[in-house]
Structure formats: C-alpha cells, structure tokens
Amino acid sequence: MKSLKPTAILMLLFFSISVYAQRNFDDVKITTTKLTDQVYMLVGSGGNIGVSVGEDGVFIIDTQFAPLTPKILEAIQNISDQPIKIVANTHHHGDHTGGNENIGDLGATIIAHDNVRKRLIDKSPKSALPVITFNDKLHLQINNEQVMVFHVENAHTDGDAMLYFTESNVLHTGDTYFNARYPFIDLNSGGSVNGYIDAVKSGLMVIDEETKIIPGHGDLSNKAEYFTFLNMLETVKIAVLQEINNGKSEDEVASNSALTKTFDNLGYGDHFINSEKMRRTFYKSLKE
Template sequence: MKFLKLSLIIFFLFFNVSINAQSKFDKVNIKTTKLSDHIYMLEGSGGNIGVSVGNDGVFIIDTQFAPLTPKILTAIKKLSDQPVKIVANTHHHGDHTGGNKNLGDSGATIIAHENVRKRLLEKSAKSAIPVITFNDKLNIQMNNEQVAIFHVENAHTDGDAMLYFTESNVLHTGDTFFNARYPYIDINSGGSINGYINAVKSGLMVVDNDTKIIPGHGNLSNKAEYLTFLNMLETVKAAVLKEIENGKTEDQVSENTSLTKTYDDLGYGDHFINSKKMRRTVYQSLKN
C-alpha cells in the first residue's frame, strides 16, 4: 500500500511538471523577422533561429525546444513550401537542439561541430544526432549563396559554430553572443571567458556596419552592439582578474557588485545570467 501511494505521488508530480511545461510552450509565439530576400530570423523560446529559403529547400540554424517544432514549421511554411532540408546546430544545448529529432525524423540532414555530435550521442535519439560534422570550418552552397560555417574554440562550449551568409551579409553567432545581457559561459562543457572573447573577435572579423547579426539570445543586432558586448566582456574580465591578483576569493568576487555595476545598470543582469553568476563564472574560468 505504501509503495502504491508513493508511486501515485511520483506519477502526479511528473504529470504536473509535464502539463506545466507544455502549457509554457503553448503560450509561445514565433516571431519572424525578414533580414534579406530569403534570410529570416525566428524568435520563440530558446535560441534564435536563422532560416534560409529558396529553390534548394529550407536551411535552418538551431531548432529550439521539441514542443515548439509545429509552431516553428508553421512559421516557416509562410516563407516557403519547400521542406526543411538541412539543420545546422551552433552547439549542443537543448534550447538549440531540442527539435532536432522532430526534424531529423522528417528527413532533414543535421550538421554540427564534431564535439556537438559527441555530446548529443550521450543523451539524444539517433535521428537528433548530426550526421555531418566538421572540425574547423565548412562551406555549404545553399539557395544561391555560400554559407561559411566556422568553429570557435572553448567559448560558450567546446563545440560552438558561427554561420555567415556571404551574399546576404548575415551572421548567426549562436550563444557566443547574448545581445545586451550577460552570457552563459558553460565551463563544464569547455567554455571559457578567454575563448568567448576570442570568439567575438573572430565574428567581428567578418562583419561590417551593414551586417545583420542574429545573436543566440536577444534582439537582432549589428556591429556597434557587438562591439559593446565585447567591451563588456573585456571590462568584466579585467576587473575580476585584478581581484584575483589581489588575493580575493571566489565568494568575495561574486559579492562585489562594483565589478559589474556599469553593465548591471544597463540591465545586463536582468536575464538568465545575473550579475553575481557572471562574476563567479568569470572568476572560475580565470582560475582554471
């Protein structure tokens, strides 16, 4: 009897969690922004999606969460009657790869850095796993333009990729850019503050003042905002490094609001990563 009662409690707990999660996604709307004659940005819940449409089919960057796939496909159907042919993942996190299985089951080819495949192999269905991988860079000819895909090392994770649409002048940064907010640096997945800064510098090498930049999270961006983000990273790193050199502990740094005040006042800590977490993460990264 006690076992039955415990089983029922566990069932209802998981049932309620499932219902609440689905309810959250039911309220999500997919926003579409046109960036060129055939490139679009989709915003929903999770990482921003890039879309290329044309006679070659639909090419998308990242897939958000699995429950959102029907809404994402509905939004894409308004842009093209072609099927999703290729999916590129910017890294392995679930808010960017959750829909992989749905699209893989529908026949899409999934592409990502080799470290993304390794990490997804540990937790994902076969159809969600990239079937084409690369180490350094890859070029795709799609919908009358070359898409340059290049790996940036140990930034947000160890498998980050940026994608640049060479004719449309659109850069998708994945989570190596959180527009106007502190980024998530996943140290446990190989991320680092130094790699993150180098990734932004790499991205800046391919953009100009007219480039439309799709960040992993946040609003559509541009070179000026990208430079502001880089300045934030370098400023916070320098401030934390000075504290480390002065013998301050991780807890002392994480509690020192003066280190990030300039950007806290601009709202950078009002999102997924708050200012305390940012200071602690930078400390941990520099001490590793």
C-alpha cells in the same frame, strides 16, 4: 503550401513524452523577421533560429525546444513551401537542439561540430544527431550563396559554430553572443572566458557595419552593438583579474557588485545570467 505527411503530424501533435513536459509552451509565439529576400530570423523560446529559403529548399540554424516544433514549422511554411533540407546546430544545448529529432524525422540532414555529436550521442535518438560533422570549418552552397560555417574554440561550449551568409551579409553567432545581456559561459562543457572573448573577435573579423547579426539570445543586432558586447566582456575580465591578483576569493568576487555596476545599470543582469553568476563564472574561468 506543401502539407506534412499524416505520420509526421501525429508525431508532432503527440510529442508529450519529453524532457520538457513539465514546461508550458502554449503561450510561446514564434515571431518572424525578414532580414533579406531569403534570410529570416525566428524568435520563440530558446535560441534564435536562422532560416534561409530558396530553390534548394529550407536551411535552418538551430531548432529550439521539441514542443515548439509545430509552431516553428508553421512559421517556416508561411515563408516557403519548400521542405527543410538542412539543419545546422550552433552547439549542443537543448534550447538549440531540442527539436532536432522532430525535424530529423521529417528528413532533414543535421550538421554540427564534432563535439556536438559527441555530447548528444548518449542521450539522443539517432534522428536527432548530426550526420555531418566538422572540426574547423566548412562551406555550404545553398540558395544561391555560400554559407561559411566555422568553429570557435572553448567559448560558450567546446562545440560552438558561427555561420556567415556571404551574399546576404548575415551572421548567426549562436550563444557566443547574448545581445545586451550577460552570456552563459558553460564551463562544464568546455566554455571559457578567454575563448568566449576570442570568439567575439572572430565574429567581428568577418562582418561590416551593414551586417545583420542574429545572436543566440536577444534582439537582432549589428556591429556596433556587437563591439559594445565585447567591451563589456573585456572590462569585466580586467576587473575580475585584478581582484584575483589581489588574492580575493570566489565568494568575495561574486558578492562585489561594483565590478559589474556599469553593465548592471544597463540591464545586462536582468536575464538568465544575473550579475552575481557572471562574476562567479569569470572568477572560476580566469582563476584556472
């Protein structure tokens, strides 16, 4: 394995002055799941990471939180001794971009949608910023396959990207998919219920029954589970729209657990977004 330069090691070990300093990441373990001969999924704390390895170097999708960088690098070095060449961010949230500066300081090129750079530029050092941005879509040719990178509008945020590995048949959805749980739709960052539903439909259009899906959060998934997630979104949308049409207020909808009971019983609300937050978000977005 190639070793890191001493300056890089020092930077990683002493990265104690951080917006995440109050949070303890000591017990977080990075688990690695092999999806194909060259594509892997890393799970730790924050958004799930996609990794492509091969003769061109290492390509990763998202970087989780900054204090986890040493653990993430160790997990990657157990897969490949090649350097990280490219990082793609699926959106701007810190649990997906927090390690950008660390990885950027090691020489990686960061890619993201135009709006990701716009949202990071005032609060991030230069090495954490995307240096290649796109508006609609782009294609990467890396490790003997084409990776389709495409923007989905006003879904989780206003800068979401999905990535599809055309030979490996792997889709990384970013946070436009939370497997078996209610999603976080960031209305303050341009997200919307209708855009989120459209994003899932876009993802379903490029995959088949054999596709392995890396969701933004949750376990490795497949087309059947992805379709179930879409059904949940559309079912809740219909229920909330009916309440809006009946003149119900935001608080009345938020407190009406019957609207999401089917999915609450399946554990969708047992995570970051509970059922009350889900109903309130849907009301705010659909009422506009």
